[in-house]
Amino acid sequence: MTQSTTTTGGHISTEPRINDRIRVPEVRLVGPAGEQVGIVKIETALQLATDSELDLVEVAPMARPPVAKLMDYGKFKYENAQKARDSRRNQTNTIIKEMKLRPKIDVHDYETKKGHVVRFLKGGDKVKITIMFRGREQSRPELGYNLLKKLSADVDEFGFVESSPKQDGRNMIMVLGPHKKKTEAKVDIAAERDRRMAARAENIAAEEQAAAEQRAQHAAQPSVPRRRGPADNMDPDIEV
Structure with missing residues (x-):
């Protein structure tokens, strides 16, 4: 009591x-x-x-x-x-990440930033995509809209459009949401990490086994005596 x-x-x-x-x-x-x-x-x-x-x-x-x-x-x-x-x-804290792009972004930069968006979505986080317009680009909002549409299609395996593209001053904004919850994403990330570690361990074991077999084969080969030549009978102190 x-x-x-x-x-x-x-x-x-x-x-x-x-x-x-x-x-x-x-x-x-x-x-x-x-x-x-x-x-x-x-x-x-x-x-x-x-x-x-x-x-x-x-x-x-x-x-x-x-x-x-x-x-x-x-x-x-x-x-x-x-x-x-x-x-x-067990609480799931969804974090909103942000990725900024330009309407005329080059292919390399686009692929790099798309990779970051995929990583965020796979981690269970939302992603706010911001297209930044400058100067005369503001007169062509379709450039930003088409870019956001392409990005959402490229990452639809990992996320969905939670907030459709909309103009916000000089920017155009879209929000992508992950297909998986934070807790599910953590489980998948841990499983993928374990899979990579297991594969790495298997590769190391296979390399060690191959090296051991090679050493065993080398040790099993009979040694062939070297044939002596005229130079073997020469005095080493004699300069040639």
Whole structure:
């Protein structure tokens, strides 16, 4: 049974009142298994909590009378903290990346930036594509529209058009959304990393095996004695 403590001053606690901190004449009591006990005096509810080695926790203070439940409050807090941690761990945070292009971008730069967009989408992130117009380019918005249309078609395997192209001052903007959620993308990225590591390990093992077989073949070959020639009988100190 959790011992209640009383503190003065400081911040206002957001935790429910428990045990003798519940200062009402009676409560609607709920048993540890969720069963309805009924309206009882606070003294009776506290005595039941003591007898069952549980805590009396006020779960609905605004009800008339307040609702209190018999429970192991320490265990209840621990389980709630675990659920909160799991929820934060599994939370999906979609990040909006941004990629800026010019209407007359060359092929090489386009392919490079398209690769970045694909990488962002595969990672589960949204991508804001901004076409920047300068000077006379502003009179030809179809250049930006056609470029955005081409880009969306090139990356449709990984994402979709979440926000259609629209003019925003001197810029034209389109937002692409990923087909896969952040959590799914993380799983796929981890699987791809594991696959590459396994393939690399297999290649290293194959190279080592081939080198070992080559050494074994070389060691198995009989050594052929070298034929001696006239130079072998010459005095090494004689200059030729």
